[in-house]
Amino acid sequence: MRVALLSLIDAVAGEPQGLRGYLTIGGRSLARHQLGLALALGCNRVVMVAEALTGELVALQRVAEARGARFHVIAAAHALLPLVTEDDDLFVLADGLLAQPATALAQLGEAPGVLALPVEAGLAAGFERIDINHAYAGAMRLPGRLVAGLGELPPEWNPHAALLRLAVQGRVPLRLLPETLIRDGGWGLVRSEDEAHRIEPVWLRQHTATAHMRSPGEWIAARTVHTVGPALLHAGTRPWVVALGGVVALLLAVGSGWFGWRTPGFVLLGLGWVLARVAALMVRIERQSLLETGKAPPTGVWFEWMIDVAFVMLAAWRSEIPHLPGVPFGIAWFPPIVLILLLHFLPRVLTAGRWAWWLRDRLVLSIGLALNSALLPFDFFLRAAVLALVVWAMVTVPARGDPANPDLTNRD
Known part of the structure; x- marks a missing residue:
């Protein structure tokens, strides 16, 4: 079994009544960040060292139990003894540690070890010294047999300090982290509100x-x-919630286009696409930081296709060709359909670069169509844009060379 040991003991710098674990990064407490890391490491049991049961601890317990892990709150190091067996792996995270999940999972998931930093950088960042050359990086993975040593230490010892001492005495290998992790903000202790505000961006x-x-x-x-x-x-x-704003913008765009306001409709489609991208980035933040709520936003690939369908609809409604006598039905829909299909096809054949991403950008498309609708002959410039994309693709995409084995592929 894998067991995680977290704590809510150390006070916030300058605020004796506050605890480091309750400081927030991205709207979630540091304790919640550490719980996400512990669950990602596969811990079946989470042990929290705390002096009192609080509402935050109850919320953390609900998250742990929803993921199938047992949650325990203890007040002293000796209470850990019956919760860890010799065959268990114990993962220990220091109070206030904010670690980059990818690095922590890679380092702690391999084998038992004490994560360390160069002593100068580690001490400057607030970590404690291990020896003359190394400072404790605030995380370690220990074999469960070492926990039995807590019974020989005074009960008033801090559990993390006691376990670090037992790990050093048990010759658990040190695993050195690069100093750049601290400089880049990927690893560190958050000890005050000011540090939390500085680290969050x-x-x-x-x-x-x-x-x-x-x-x-x-x-x-x-x-x-x-x-x-x-x-x-x-x-x-x-x-x-942000994604719903994108859905509302999409509906408003179609409604404004239906009632004849096509130029504002194009702008609203661009706004809806941007809101969907904001929601996607927020989902990415929650997933990468192991804070996902499990409720996916109502946007995705299908929503981007709905945005494109709306572009086709507004462009067809904006066209003046259907008002001409003798024009076949549906002819106004053909150019915008070709335009959207080109914007999907060209990024697949072009070499990766800036312009391939610009073709995927629906805000650029919305601004271009809105300016065309407001200032230029709409039908002419829409067809000119389609032709320009085709010519540009012919110039940009390299021609296919001769077959590798012409003698085998040519026939008389």
């Missing part, structure tokens, strides 16, 4: 980072999360 950027250069709409969505994300998360706003 870094934490958000870590979980919203992307390997490609963002398009304008993606950049606006990311900036929105970085700017108002903390306020939304602290207010308890879940991603599906």
